[in-house]
Amino acid sequence: MTERTLILVKPDGVKRALSGEVLRRIEAKGYTLVAVELKHATPELLAEHYAEHVGKPFYAPLVDFMLSGPVLAVVAEGERVIEGFRSLAGTTDPTTAAPGTIRGDLARTWDLPVIQNIVHGSDSPESADREIGIWFPAL
Ligand SMILES: Nc1nc2c(ncn2[C@@H]2O[C@H](COP(=O)(O)OP(=O)(O)O)[C@@H](O)[C@H]2O)c(=O)[nH]1
Ligand SMILES: [Mg+2]
Incomplete structure (x- = not known):
């Protein structure tokens, strides 16, 4: 079942x-970019x-x-992309996120209490619909 997810850099x-x-x-995994905008x-x-x-x-x-700088808002589409992107992103804590994931490879803790972990990805079809509506009301 093709679905969409909201991703933020x-x-x-x-x-x-x-x-x-x-x-x-995202593209190398085979997902399609539907919208990309710096906001x-x-x-x-x-x-x-x-x-x-x-x-x-x-x-x-x-x-x-x-609020400390712009974010790149992305809508991506594909078979099970919601779960698939969460898997690409890795777990929330970048220190222990698995190597091979975006967070595991590219993020670490710099200055708590902020967890800087590079990306956001919707966690369910309901969240994806809601979040796409927030960031891309025209979609
Ligand atoms: N400082 C701190 N930040 C957190 C904590 N949990 C979550 N965050 C931040 O809030 C974001 C949203 O949290 P959550 O939805 O649980 O994680 P995600 O879905 O993996 O992004 C995370 O990506 C982190 O940037 C926490 O316990 N402490
Ligand atoms: Mg979350």
Whole structure:
């Protein structure tokens, strides 16, 4: 079943010039790019995007981090792309993310309390629909 997912190259990835590397891995896996746009988040947009995390101890540092520079917003399409991209991304903590994954290969902890892990990927079809609507309302 073909589906779509929302991927973000977070400000750390854009600053470190890894946007192309992330796009390369998405395409090399065989997924199709549907939309790619450099955007600046806002506090309001992030409160929607990270609704499940509002109020958690790491929410404020996470928002500061996500506002610290542009993000590359991407919609990718393919068979089971939601799970597939999460697998390409690796686990949340980049220190222990598996080598071979984007986070495992390219990210590490620089300055807590922010976990800088290069990418975001939707975690379910419901999240993907919701997040694509937030970042690309015209799609
Ligand atoms: N400092 C800190 N940041 C976190 C923590 N958990 C999550 N984050 C950050 O918040 C983002 C969203 O968290 P989550 O949805 O759980 O992880 P993801 O789906 O793997 O990105 C993560 O990618 C991290 O950047 C935490 O325990 N501490
Ligand atoms: Mg998540």
